[in-house]
Amino acid sequence: MSVEQLVTAALALADEQGLAAVTTRALAEKVGISAMSVYTYVPGKPELLDLMVDAVYLAMPRPSWRSRSWRTRLTRVAESNRDLLRAHPWLTEVAALSRPPLGPGVMAKYEHELAAYDGTGLGDVDTDAALSYLLGFVQAHCRAAHDAARASTDSAVSDADWWAANQPILARAFDPETYPRAVRIGSAAGQAQGSAWDADRAWRFGLARTLDGLAALIDRPPAPRGG
Amino acid sequence: MSVEQLVTAALALADEQGLAAVTTRALAEKVGISAMSVYTYVPGKPELLDLMVDAVYLAMPRPSWRSRSWRTRLTRVAESNRDLLRAHPWLTEVAALSRPPLGPGVMAKYEHELAAYDGTGLGDVDTDAALSYLLGFVQAHCRAAHDAARASTDSAVSDADWWAANQPILARAFDPETYPRAVRIGSAAGQAQGSAWDADRAWRFGLARTLDGLAALIDRPPAPRGG
DNA sequence: TCATACATTGTACAGTGTACAACGTACGGA
DNA sequence: TCCGTACGTTGTACACTGTACAATGTATGA
Structure with a gap:
């Protein structure tokens, strides 16, 4: 043993x-x-x-960062973390960002993901913050996705069925006059996605927003021609 | 009773x-x-x-959205959620994004926060996604902050002390040749913040990035002068 | 006054992490 | 070869969890 x-x-x-x-x-x-x-x-x-x-x-794969674009590299970082959290959903219940267990796995992962920021021009502190920010998004997304999947599995009623069943009740209980946006947007989102929450759509939306947010820091604001 | x-x-x-x-x-x-x-x-x-x-x-406050700037409004949404999660840290362990308990509190909060997106020009589905994205950031941040605070409290050794005590050991155990970035950036971040993780700094960084990310969707890309 | 319904309760069960003391055994020294 | 010691292993036990179940009280309508 x-x-x-x-x-x-x-x-x-x-x-x-x-x-x-x-x-x-x-x-x-x-x-x-x-x-x-x-x-x-x-x-x-x-x-x-x-x-x-x-x-x-x-045990995570650590491919070399051959791509020139930082967006591609950070996308890969996000995707590999999403894959990890999909394979081990319990990680979202355990993994702490502060005072992580300083073992070889944590160090190797940290080093490899920091390397993805090479060439972005960010300082040390900002690089660390940017990585934490990216991983925070992935973790939040996967936690939500995991919760959603568990809700569907546990209750044996699919998300779409649950939504379809509750929607009329909700429409009656919460009249559109007191909650106009909630009723309209809630059912619009539910209808568009066939459920109350669509993991793939949320992932694409969130990752794009996250990278755009970092771009505002990395690709300097286009001081138009004279800065 | x-x-x-x-x-x-x-x-x-x-x-x-x-x-x-x-x-x-x-x-x-x-x-x-x-x-x-x-x-x-x-x-x-x-x-x-x-x-x-x-x-x-x-019980959350619901001030009217008088500000013209969507950034100001969304900042308020984020801050009030941060205040809520600070006052009730257990929320991060409970609150689910999918299939929330559809009570009056949830509905009122949803309605009020959707209203903050009025005038952004976003469609219904995007508005819902943007709100989820913003709340996801706040929740991830507060979870990390809560973890960090609990780590400091539980172990009776302050974050700065812990970092100072472990740093020499780490420096010896993990030589800068195998983990150059991790050692350099890790200690730089730790030194700059007096701890391994600074909540206020992370908040400001993350919120700015999140709003910038949404700006790329809301404030259309500045098609320069002829779009 | 009595029957019924319901709020309340104690007990019990299958779990959890782990403290504690007892036990078997392997090994170094005589 | 014999023994003392140290240590890996184990069963038992404790305080704790959520809650099923059956029994007890108690209030109300006929």
């Missing part, structure tokens, strides 16, 4: 059955030891979670 | 001692009934949380 095997087993549990399935007893049974023996290898549950985070970070 | 009193008591517990302190037994004791009597007024814990969310939304 080793720490690595424990972490691998814990990852399998979390990926397959969610973070709540990662219990001391379940993990112990999966690797064939008693519950308390887990504490031989790991001081406690928080440390186990730290190790899980560092492990999945370490 | 009434549902309102229960929700009020639950809010007090959550605000003062965190969401984990909102247990059936603690809530029951606070209002002077038995644990199981809680189920007379509320079907279960999830419904209680929904009611708590709707209650704090309903």
Whole structure:
């Protein structure tokens, strides 16, 4: 038995059955030891979670940044983080931005993603802030997407059905005179997307906005010809 | 006893001692009934949380949108949501974007914040997406800020001390040759902010980027003089 | 006065993380 | 070869969670 095997087993549990399935007893049974023996290898549950985070970070692909355009590079950063959070939805419940577990995985991920900002002309502090900002968007999006998916799965009624079923009730309960925009825009958005929230559309919208926001910092404002 | 009193008591517990302190037994004791009597007024814990969310939304201030500038209006939307999440940090652990609890508080908040987009020229679907995007940023920021604050509080060692103490160890463990950017930018950011993560700075940075990103959609690209 | 309905309650169960003490065993020194 | 020590492993136990269930009180309408 080793720490690595424990972490691998814990990852399998979390990926397959969610973070709540990662219990001391379940993990112990999966690797064939008693519950308390887990504490031989790991001081406690928080440390186990730290190790899980560092492990999945370490396993991320790190392609070289060959593209000249910073937008392309940052898009790849965002997409690879989205892929990661899709594969391990429990990350959004665990990953902390401040005081991250300073393991090799965290460091390697940080270094690689900072490198995507090479050539943007940003200073050190701004680069760090810009990366945090980008990752914050990805995390917020994936958390929302995960919540939405879980809501659809748990209740066995699809998002579209739920929306269709509730819409008439809502229309009656909340008359358009007190909530004109909410009723109009809410049903417009719901109808356009076939649900109350469309993950792909939100992703494209949010990523475009995020990159445009960074562009205002990176591609200097076009001081027209004489600045 | 009434549902309102229960929700009020639950809010007090959550605000003062965190969401984990909102247990059936603690809530029951606070209002002077038995644990199981809680189920007379509320079907279960999830419904209680929904009611708590709707209650704090309903209590938010809703000033009229007199400002002409959409940037000013959206800034106010962001700030009032930040204030809300500061006063009730547990909201970041509960509030779901999809399928929100459709109570009067949620509706009133939605309506009021949609109104801030009046005059931006955005269509219904884009308005909804833009609002979700803005609120997503605020929520991500406040979650990070809350995590950072909790890390400082829990461990009794201030963020600056922790950073100062770990920095030499990190410098030795992770040599600048394998992680050049991470070491340089990480310590630069840490030094500049006196900690690994500065909430105010991140807020100003993130809000500016978010508004700039929306500006690219709202203030049409300046087709220079002949569009 | 009585039947009915309902608010309230204590008990109980299956879980959680982990403190504690007991146990088996492997290993260094005589 | 024998033994003391150290350590990996384990079962039990505790305080805690949400809530199902059955029993108890109590208020109200006939």
